[in-house]
Amino acid sequence: MAVTTTFLSATEKKHWWLTNRKIAEKYIKDARSLIATQERNEIVSALSLLDAALAISPRLDQALELKARSLLYLRRFKDVATMLQDYIPSLKIANEDSLSSVSSDSSSQHLSREGVKLLSSSDSSVQDQSFKCFSVSDLKKRVMAGLSKSCDNEGYWRYLVLGKACCHLGLMExxxxxxxxxxxxxxxxxxRESVCWTDDSFSLWKTPFSGDDVSKPPGTTPPKSPLSESETVNQLLAHIKFLLRRRTAAIAAMDAGLHTEAIRHFSKIVDGRRAAPQGFLAECYMYRASAFRSAGRIADSIADCNRTLSLDPTCIQALEARASILETIRCYQDSLHDLEHLKLLYNTILRDRKLAGPLWKRHNVRYNEIPGKLCTLTAKIQQLKQKMANGETKNVDYYALIGLRRGCGKSELQRAHLLLCLKHKPEKTTCFIERCEFGDERDIELVKDRARMSAMLLYRLLQKGYSNVMNCIVEEETAEKQRKMNLQLQQQQQKSVANGHVSVNNNNNNNNTRSVVVVQVQQNARDEKSKKKLDELEMGDKFAMSSPSIANPTVFQGVFCRDLTVVGNLLSQRFSNRSIPVKYEGLSC
Structure with missing residues (x-):
């Protein structure tokens, strides 16, 4: 009787197992039929059937492959990464590092507890002869390598599907x-499979590179060309290598201090014709913001931080960078807002006891660093609040924000403001989203809203800076004009005083000139009188000589000689400016 009961129970168990396997195979068959339609709604329905099959048999490879490929077709890359996260290399390394740190801590604690047992007894040495030291990290690497080798023959599709998903999520390496x-x-x-094939069996449709199982019944799914998937993988690898080379060159330029060169490389990545993954672009925007800040372009640096936070709101590095930039230009209110947001994020991480986002997401901070960062952040917030209480909120350095030197003119300000407005207009801030490839299409509207809000705040800050700097320039120009007017007035006063002294000197010179002229006029009058007298004398002599009343020739001869002598004396006295005495008496020779 007992033997009969045991046989019946074994038969029931075998029948139950066969029933579940048939049900799972039926689910998979129906899912294949739905996936073959290549319609979105049908593929979503197929996912439900595959989930039911995996609930019955969680390690069924066919169901796992179909589910992963369906999620990849629906562009649900995050779900693919979560489903196959055990195969992500960076996550493996992080887990190995954490385990190695835990093992080192435990070994150090063990050594500290039993440090007094420096010498062991002979019995213990005999008992522990087979004990050997080993590394937990190396052991786990060997175990993972063995697991990967065991599933290589049947699960290589995991690497292809997960690689595509990681590329779209920005995990380029x-x-x-x-x-x-x-x-x-x-x-x-x-x-391996082609060894037993005949020459006629080497067809492109039978190449298992497409990732589909070879044992699939024909006609259930449309044949996929393995060449097309091979080309897709090759093109994807080429694009990944190109982006990684660009980013490596840009980071090297930053490390060398060539900030303009780094900006050029990052701009070619974010402004490229081909779309790049959201996570990768967020990282590049963060690097370019650092390069902009080092180059003195504060507004562009804030704009790139805004783009990074639009793509990844939980980016701790972007929040820290933007808060630091705003504090540098003494915009304490906005900086305090970012620090409060960062504090809230730290508290959330400590509450959940894990970093924000899924396990495979990269972070620039470790969980054990959060408590220390939170203490430093709290002190920083108190310091900024104290500055705001002291009234230091009105000393914003708008010159540094716009990128101008102090003492610039209106033309420089207008040109710089025009360029910044063309770059950071709120209407144009969502243009960078068109070059982003999102892991989930549902995130696009949220990203656009965050981008518009942050761009509006930056645009208002730029407008406020423009009006403030313009007022400063107008005040400086007014003060300069007033200074020039005062200087000109002072020069005019000095000229008027100098003209007064010159007029006095001119009056004295005029008086002296007048006296000289009077003397000269008097002298000329005397000369004229003497000349008239001489002319009259000559005329009288001529009249006496030509008079007919003179009859005696001897008298005429003596008078003529005496007159010549007198005329010679008179001429000699004429040039000596002396008055000429005239005598009318006759003299004998």
Whole structure:
């Protein structure tokens, strides 16, 4: 009787197992039929069937592959990464590092507890002869390598599907490693299976590189060209390598102090024709913001921080950078707002006991660093509040914000303001979203709203800075004009005083000139009188000589000689400016 009961129970268990397997296979078959339609709604329905099959058999490889490919087709890359996160290389390394740190801590504690047992007894040495030291990290690496080797023959699709998902999520290094590994494993599997094939069996449709199982019944899914997937993987790898080379060159330029060169490289990445993943672009915007700040372009740096936070609101590095930039230009109110947001994020991390986001997401901070950062942040917030209480909120350095030197003119301000307005107009701030490839299409509207809000705040700050700097320039020009007017008035006063002294000197000179002229006029009058007298004398002599009343020739001869002598004396006295005495008496020779 007991033997009969045991046989019946074994038969029931076998029947139950066969029933579940048939149900799972039926779910998979129906899911294949729905996936073959290539319609979105049908693929969503197929996911429900695949989930039911995995609930019955969680390790069913066919169901896992179909689900992963369906999620990839629906662009639900986050779900793919969460589903296959055990195969992400960076997550493996992080787990290994954490385990190694835990093992080192435990070993140090063990050594500290039993440090007094420096010498062991002979019995213990005999008992522990087989004990050997080993590294937990190395052991886990070997175990993971063994697991990967065991599933390489049947699960290479994991690397291909997960590599594509990681690429779209911005995990470029992981994507490159996964795609290269999947490509190599697919080629190895193809070579192993092709050993027993005939020459006619080497058809492109039978190449297992597409990731589909070879044992699929024909006609259930449309045939996929393995060449198309191979080309897709090759193009994706080429694009990933190109982006990584660009980013490496830009970071090297930043480290060398060539900020303009770094900005050029990052701009080619974020402004490229081909769209780049959201996470990768957020990282590049963060790097470019640092380069802009080092180059003195504060407004552009704030704009890139805004873009980073629009793409990733929980980016701790972007919040810290923007708060630091705003504090540098003494915009304490906005800086305090960012620090409060950062404090809230730290408190959330400590409450949840994990960093924000999924496990595979990269962070620039570790969980054990959060308590110390929170204490420093609290002190910083108190310091800024004290500055605001002291009334230091009106000393914003708008010159540094716009990128101008103090003492600039209106033309420089207007040109700089025009360029900044064209760059950071709120209407144009969402243009960068068109070049982003999102891991989930539902995030696009949220990203646009965050981008518009942050851009509006920056635009208002720029307008306020423009009006403030313009007022300063007008005041400086007014003060300069007043100074010039005062200087001109002072010069005029000095000229008037100098003209007064010159007029006095001119009056004295005029008086002296007048006296000289009077003397000269008097002298000229005397000369004229003497000349008239001489002319009259000559005329009288001539009249006496020509008079007919003179009859005696001897008298005429003596008078003539005496007159010549007198005329000679008179002429000599004429040039000596002396008055000429005239005598009318006759003299004998």
């Amino acid at each position: 992981d994507a490159m490693v996964l795609l290269q590994t999947g490509k190599r494993l697919a080629s190895a599997a193809f070579r």
